[in-house]
Every structure is written in C-alpha cells, then in structure tokens.
Amino acid sequence: NAGVTQxxxxxVLKTGQSMTLLCAQDMNHEYMYWYRQxxxxxxxxxxxxxGEGTTAKGEVPDGYNVSRLKKQNFLLGLESAAPSQTSxxxxxxxxxxxxxxQFFGPGTRLTVL
Amino acid sequence: xxxxxxxxPEMSVQEAETVTLSCTYDTxxxxxxxxxxxxxxxxxxxxxxxxxxxxxxxxxxxRFSVNFQKAAKSFSLKISDSQLGDAAMYFCAYRExxxxxxxxxxxxxxxxxxx
Numbered sequence: 001n002a003g004v005t006q007x008x009x010x011x012v013l014k015t016g017q018s019m020t021l022l023c024a025q026d027m028n029h030e031y032m033y034w035y036r037q038x039x040x041x042x043x044x045x046x047x048x049x050x051g052e053g054t055t056a057k058g059e060v061p062d063g064y065n066v067s068r069l070k071k072q073n074f075l076l077g078l079e080s081a082a083p084s085q086t087s088x089x090x091x092x093x094x095x096x097x098x099x100x101x102q103f104f105g106p107g108t109r110l111t112v113l
Numbered sequence: 114x115x116x117x118x119x120x121x122p123e124m125s126v127q128e129a130e131t132v133t134l135s136c137t138y139d140t141x142x143x144x145x146x147x148x149x150x151x152x153x154x155x156x157x158x159x160x161x162x163x164x165x166x167x168x169x170x171x172x173x174x175x176r177f178s179v180n181f182q183k184a185a186k187s188f189s190l191k192i193s194d195s196q197l198g199d200a201a202m203y204f205c206a207y208r209e210x211x212x213x214x215x216x217x218x219x220x221x222x223x224x225x226x227x228x
Contacts, residue, residue, distance in 0.1 A: 104158035
C-alpha cells in the first residue's frame with residue numbers, strides 16, 4: 001500500500017512554462033484535494049474533487065487547473081507559471097464524510113524563476 | 114467562510130514537560146470536525162487527533178489531548194510528557210460537513226522541544 005504519492009518531488013520552472021503535478025492514491029478514496037503551503041500561511045486549498053470526473057474550486061484556484069479522469073489520480077496543471085506560484089504543493093485524499101482522515105502525499109517543492 | 118487562527122507562531126517546551134497550543138476558529142455551522150496535524154521536518158502531514166463538534170467529551174490520544182470549548186470556538190492541543198520527537202509544526206484544521214468536506218488550516222505553531 002503506497003498511500004498517496006506525488007510526482008515529481010522537486011521542480012524548477014521558468015516564468016511562463018507549463019507543467020503538471022500528478023497525485024495518485026491506492027486507497028480507493030472518493031475525495032481528493034490539492035493544497036499549497038507557503039510560509040506563515042498554513043495550507044490553502046486550490047481545487048478538490050468528490051469523485052471521478054468531478055472537480056471544484058477551493059480557496060486559491062486562480063492560475064491552476066485540475067482533472068480527475070480516473071478515481072485514483074488527480075492532476076494539477078499550471079498553464080503559465082508565475083513566481084507567485086513558488087510553493088510546496090500537497091495532495092490529499094480521503095473517504096467521503098467529514099470525520100474521515102485526509103491522507104497527505106509527501107509534497108512537491110516547486111520554484112518558479 | 115470559516116477561518117482558523119493560531120496565535121502562537123512559535124512555542125518551546127522542556128522535555129518531559131507539558132505544553133498547550135492554542136487554536137480558535139470562526140464558523141456559523143453547528144456541526145463540524147476539528148483536527149490537529151503535525152508536520153515534522155520531513156514535511157509529511159500526520160494526523161494527531163480529531164474532535165467531533167457534537168461530542169462534548171474532549172478527545173485524547175495517548176499523550177495528546179484537546180480542550181474543546183464550542184461556545185468559545187476554541188480547540189487547544191495539550192501535549193503531555195513532551196518528547197524530542199514531538200518537535201514539529203502543528204496545524205489546527207476545521208473540516209466542514211458539506212462542500213467536499215474541505216479542510217481549512219490555521220497558520221501553524223512551530224514547537225521546539227528542549228532536552
């Protein structure tokens with residue numbers, strides 16, 4: 001059981017470049033989330049999904065797109081990276097229902113120059 | 114929108130002593146869930162403890178316990194018999210009943226444990 005995995009672990013981009021972060025979970029969770037973590041601000045929700053084929057905006061969605069074509073995968077895309085998107089990105093997943101624990105991936109450190 | 118506030122950016126404690134981390138939140142909901150997560154230097158987010166708002170009894174998990182004051186919208190974490198391995202960033206989080214059960218996090222408290 002790998003849990004929640006994220007690819008890649010580190011990435012450096014130039015302003016204007018695009019990239020996709022991949023999140024995969026093998027726990028058959030319905031819900032999946034993308035967060036960003038910046039110093040002094042905790043984790044903020046970018047987008048989330050409550051099931052295959054569904055996505056919704058979180059607190060800070062601008063500049064990002066997501067897709068959930070398969071239940072086990074949740075992709076986060078940056079179409080035109082900006083320095084303000086330099087951050088650590090976390091993916092999480094859980095069973096449906098608010099009591100259930102969200103399991104987090106190890107994070108991706110992204111730097112945009 | 115819900116907000117979560119952790120007013121202590123940094124805290125320190127002596128090994129074997131007790132420390133309390135503060136958290137307050139704002140919501141108009143009556144039913145919700147509260148969590149404390151730990152983030153050690155490895156960056157991995159680890160669930161420490163959770164509390165259901167409709168339960169009056171405070172949750173406990175070994176050396177970790179909470180003081181949940183629903184009327185005051187306060188949810189503090191007490192760590193007893195602190196150990197060096199408890200050193201980490203601690204995040205308080207609020208989880209709503211609807212809207213995909215999203216988590217709203219506080220800013221975090223960096224805990225240092227001194228030997």
